[in-house]
Amino acid sequence: MAPRARSPRVPSSSRARILAAASAEFAARGFDGAGVDRIARQAVVNKAMIYYHFASKAALYREVLRDMFCAAGERVRAIASREIPRAAKVREFVAALAAEAERRPHFPPIMLRELAEQGRHLDPETLRLMHVMPATLRSILRAPTGGREAGVPDPFLTYCSLLGPVMFFFASAPVRTRITRLGLAQVDGPPLADFVAYMQRTAMRLMAEGSGAARPLRRARSSRRRHAQRPRP
Amino acid sequence: MAPRARSPRVPSSSRARILAAASAEFAARGFDGAGVDRIARQAVVNKAMIYYHFASKAALYREVLRDMFCAAGERVRAIASREIPRAAKVREFVAALAAEAERRPHFPPIMLRELAEQGRHLDPETLRLMHVMPATLRSILRAPTGGREAGVPDPFLTYCSLLGPVMFFFASAPVRTRITRLGLAQVDGPPLADFVAYMQRTAMRLMAEGSGAARPLRRARSSRRRHAQRPRP
DNA sequence: CTGTGCTAACTAACCGGTTAGTTAGTCCAT
DNA sequence: ATGGACTAACTAACCGGTTAGTTAGCACAG
Structure with a gap:
């Protein structure tokens, strides 16, 4: 009993x-x-x-990360393999990012933190999982489209332009709430559906490359060079 | 001597x-x-x-943050007050973000982290400084333009779309280097100048709103509701 | 009795912050 | 000028609280 x-x-x-x-x-x-x-x-x-x-705090962390990147990765891969036009795939890709961020509110902050952390806690396997998203977008953008849509936008820059705002939008919500509460400004942002619609329109605009690309936008590493040097070994 | x-x-x-x-x-x-x-x-x-x-680790941190947001804030404010067309201001705004991120490589990671951290270390004053950037962009976009450029793009969404990618681009550099080194992919990204040019073109495209805006894209808070609940008081 | 799920109680190390004290310079009254 | 009062700049050594991780063992299903 x-x-x-x-x-x-x-x-x-x-x-x-x-x-x-x-x-x-x-x-x-x-x-x-x-x-x-x-x-x-x-x-x-x-x-x-x-x-x-x-096994350890680190192992637990890795597990959390892998869950997250696995889910997101599979989601976008499913989109890439569907039989729909390229533009539709890109729109779906954007919606998937937002949906994943909505369903797992911990995804955006952890992703942003890992970037800031320089991937210190990311083992090669997790890094690979994290890379599925940009790789998939690239495959979507580079796939033959049946003659249509001549200019292929740069996959990496497109990824930045889509993921960046989405992560920023979701992760910034708590801070924006605080700013609003403090009366500094009204920045609670639009409802999710509107945001997604906006990002999808943005994506379409980004794909309308065509001219203006000037240089190839690849190769060569930026001359930045800095960041903490170790005290000494 | x-x-x-x-x-x-x-x-x-x-x-x-x-x-x-x-x-x-x-x-x-x-x-x-x-x-x-x-x-x-x-x-x-x-x-x-x-x-x-x-006074403390926290006070030191605050000092670092204020330095950073002060510098960035003053930079964009200077742009807003110049006597140039709105579009030029927006292009300058983008360039300023990138320049600031280049000159202070610690700016993007700290900013992203603070977002992820829900602004836990941000006192109201620092929050205000952080808010100067979006507020300035808003003032640039909303200012009367002398009849030209009919549709005013949503300031907050535009801010997301510009700052998001810039922060993402800079902060992700170390992780991308690791991915490249591991041979997972070639993602070192374009040189800075190309990135800035791309983001400026993006900004111009975002300003060409006009139609397609559908709803007002304001008001109403998203139905998201989640995040860590405290164990108990 | 055996192995799995689980716990209270412990340990060793680390880390933010303090303290008590030194050194080297300035200022000024005599 | 000079010696003494004062202060900014700096240091070695320490303290107490926290934290990742461990251990020894209990309870119970099979």
Whole structure:
């Protein structure tokens, strides 16, 4: 009798709860800022339980990242393989980015943080997963279109122009809320549907390259060179 | 004689060195990841010296942020007040963002991180400084243009579409380098000048709104609602 | 009894911040 | 001029709280 809620012996829902809590914590605080104790409390789990399921904080983080990039990657790949015109694929691509960001609110902040972090926590495998999105967009843009749409826009720059705003829009929401609350300005932004529509129109405009491209827009590395040099070894 | 290098009594170059080291450290590791000891070592300064010049790690961080947003804010404000056509101002705005990111390589990562961090380290004053950029773009776009250029593009969405890619482009450089080095793909991106030219063309295209805007693209808050709920108070 | 799911309690290291003290210069009263 | 009061700039050593990670063991299903 008194059948305990959350019985043991079931193939452990705790693992899933840990992952969910971890993804929230990592998104909100970053890898270094995240506390394993806090994750445990949020998942209603003993800290040792985390180390029972995952080798380390870093391994847990990697798991969260891979889940995320896997989901996003598969989503866009599915679009690329559909039998629709190139322009439609690009529109779908944009919608997919936004939908993924909506469904997993932790995706944009974690992605932005990883960029800022210079990929310090990204092993090659995760890096590969992260690269699926731009690679897929590239394949969409480069695929033969049956004579139509002459100029192929630069895949990388197009990726920047689409992903950048989407990540920015979602990740900036909390800060914008604070700015609005402080009365500094009214920047809550449009509803999601309007934003997506706007980004899709933007994407279409970006594809209307044709002339104006001037240089090939490839090759050569920018002359930037800087960033923290180590104190000494 | 033997005039000591770095004599005391001079208004302390150490403060500047600390700020420089801190900005690099905060950009590379984030607020939580940054180590005061590491900043001290990098600035060739005793740790206590940091607490002599700054009240706390947080205060030091705020100083770094304010420097950055001040510089960027003044730069774009200068553009807004020039006597040139609206389109030229927007092009200059884009160039200014890129130039600022180039001159202060720590700016993009810190900005992205602060967004991801939900502005946890941003006091109202810093938030205000951060808001100067979008507010200025808005004033540029909304200003009377002498009859020309009928449709005013949405200032906030335009800001997303410009700042997003620029931050993304700069902040992603180290990760892209890693991807390229790993042989996953060739994503070093175009030289800076080409990128700026591309973004300026993009900006021009975004301003050619006119039709297609459908809805007003304002008001109403998106139905998103999620994010970490506290464990309990 | 055995292995799986789980936990309380612990440890070792790290890190933000402090403290008590030194050095080298300025200012000024005599 | 000079010596003493004062201060900015700087340092070594330390402290206490936090945190990633460990351990030893309990409970129960099969």
